[in-house]
Amino acid sequence: MRAGPSQEEIRRHNLGALLRHVHLSGPTSRAELTSRMGLNRSTIMALTADLTAAGLVREELPRETGRAGRPSLVVRPESARVYVFALDVGVDRLVAARVGLGGTILDRRETVRRRGAFSLDEIVGPLAAFARQMHRKTRADTVCVGVAAAFSGGVARGDGVVRFGPNMGAVDVPFADEMARRLAFGLPVMVGNDANLAALAEHTRGVGVGCRDLVYLHGDVGIGGGVIVNGQLLGGHGGFGGEVGHMVVNPKGRSCGCGSLGCLEAEVGERALLESAGLFGSGVGRDAVRAVVDAADRGDIGAQAALSRVGDWLGLGVANLVNIFNPEMVVFGGMLREIYLGSAAQVRSRLAVDALPTCRDDLRLRTSALGDDATLVGAAELAFAQVLADPIEVLARAGS
Numbered sequence: 001m002r003a004g005p006s007q008e009e010i011r012r013h014n015l016g017a018l019l020r021h022v023h024l025s026g027p028t029s030r031a032e033l034t035s036r037m038g039l040n041r042s043t044i045m046a047l048t049a050d051l052t053a054a055g056l057v058r059e060e061l062p063r064e065t066g067r068a069g070r071p072s073l074v075v076r077p078e079s080a081r082v083y084v085f086a087l088d089v090g091v092d093r094l095v096a097a098r099v100g101l102g103g104t105i106l107d108r109r110e111t112v113r114r115r116g117a118f119s120l121d122e123i124v125g126p127l128a129a130f131a132r133q134m135h136r137k138t139r140a141d142t143v144c145v146g147v148a149a150a151f152s153g154g155v156a157r158g159d160g161v162v163r164f165g166p167n168m169g170a171v172d173v174p175f176a177d178e179m180a181r182r183l184a185f186g187l188p189v190m191v192g193n194d195a196n197l198a199a200l201a202e203h204t205r206g207v208g209v210g211c212r213d214l215v216y217l218h219g220d221v222g223i224g225g226g227v228i229v230n231g232q233l234l235g236g237h238g239g240f241g242g243e244v245g246h247m248v249v250n251p252k253g254r255s256c257g258c259g260s261l262g263c264l265e266a267e268v269g270e271r272a273l274l275e276s277a278g279l280f281g282s283g284v285g286r287d288a289v290r291a292v293v294d295a296a297d298r299g300d301i302g303a304q305a306a307l308s309r310v311g312d313w314l315g316l317g318v319a320n321l322v323n324i325f326n327p328e329m330v331v332f333g334g335m336l337r338e339i340y341l342g343s344a345a346q347v348r349s350r351l352a353v354d355a356l357p358t359c360r361d362d363l364r365l366r367t368s369a370l371g372d373d374a375t376l377v378g379a380a381e382l383a384f385a386q387v388l389a390d391p392i393e394v395l396a397r398a399g400s
C-alpha cells in the first residue's frame with residue numbers, strides 16, 4: 001500500500017497554492033482565500049503566517065470594507081521585495097524586465113535586434129547588461145528568485161538548448177547555460193518557446209483566464225503557437241509541441257524557413273503578407289505589417305487583397321486546429337493580432353466552411369489581451385514557477 005502525502009508535503013503544497021492565488025489575483029482577503037482554497041480559517045492563518053515570516057506576503061487591513069464587524073485581513077504579495085528577471089528574445093527585439101511577485105513590471109529595458117546572421121553574443125550580451133543594470137538599482141532587502149527567457153525558437157525540454165529557430169538562424173544554441181554564465185547571479189536560466197509562454201500568459205493573466213481549452217497563435221516573423229488542453233500546455237514528447245506555424249496548409253505553396261512547402265507561417269507570415277501587398281523590400285517588422293492593415297482600412301485594393309489571401313490561409317489553419325482540439329477560444333497574438341483584425345471576415349468564412357459545426361459551436365475568436373508583452377509575461381511566469389511550487393524552500397535558497 002502506498003502511503004499518502006505527509007503533513008509536511010500537504011503544508012508545502014498549500015503554501016504554494018496560497019502564494020499562487022495572491023500572485024495571480026492580487027491582494028485577497030483571508031476570508032476569500034478560505035472559501036477559494038476550501039481550507040479552514042486556522043489553516044489559512046497558519047499558512048499566511050509562514051509566508052509572511054518568509055517575506056513573501058504581507059497582511060494589512062483592507063482600505064474599505066463597507067461592512068460592519070471585524071474586517072478580514074488582506075494578504076498581499078511582496079511585489080517590491082521578491083522578484084524575477086524575465087527576458088524576451090524576439091526576431092526584432094530583446095527585452096529584459098524585473099518583475100515583482102504578483103506580476104508587476106518593476107523595471108524594463110529594451111533594444112532592437114538586427115536581423116541577419118545569428119550571434120549568441122549579440123543576444124546574451126545586451127540582455128545580461130540590462131539585467132545587471134536593473135540588479136544594481138535594487139534595494140539590499142530584495143531577493144531574486146528566478147530568471148527565465150522566452151525565445152523565438154524550438155527549445156528542448158530540460159536543458160535550455162534552442163534546437164531550431166528558422167527565423168533567427170539559430171540551431172543547437174546553448175542559450176540557457178551561456179545566459180546563466182554571463183549573468184553570474186548563481187541562478188539557472190529557464191528557457192521556453194516564446195509562443196508557448198505567451199499562450200500560458202494569456203491563459204493565466206490575459207484574455208483566456210478561466211478557459212480550460214485554448215489555442216493561441218503568435219505571429220513574430222513566422223507563426224508559433226501554444227495549445228492549452230484541460231488547463232495544461234501541450235508539450236509533446238520532446239517539448240516541441242504546438243508548432244502550429246509548420247502545419248502544412250498548401251503543399252504546393254510557398255517555401256518555408258523550415259525547409260517544407262506551404263506551412264501556415266509561409267502562407268500567413270510577415271513575408272507572405274508583404275509580398276502579396278507588393279511591399280516586400282520596403283521595410284519589415286511590425287510597423288510594415290501595420291502599414292498594410294492601415295492601408296486596407298483606408299480602402300487600398302492591393303492591401304485588402306493581400307489581407308484577404310492571408311486571412312484565407314489563416315482561416316484554413318485555424319479550422320484544422322479547431323477540428324483537432326475543439327478549443328473554447330482561439331487567441332491571435334503578436335503580429336497576428338493585426339493580421340486577424342484586418343482579415344477577421346475571411347477567417348470566419350473559412351471556419352464556417354472548413355470547421356466541423358460540433359467543433360466551432362461556442363468557439364470564441366479573440367485577440368491577445370497582453371499585447372506585445374505576452375511573451376515577456378510568460379517568461380516571468382516561468383521564472384516564478386519554482387517559488388510558487390515550494391515557496392519557503394526556494395526563498396531560503398535564494399536568500400542564502
Ligand SMILES: [Zn+2]
Nearest residue numbers: 246256258263
Ligand atoms: Zn515550416
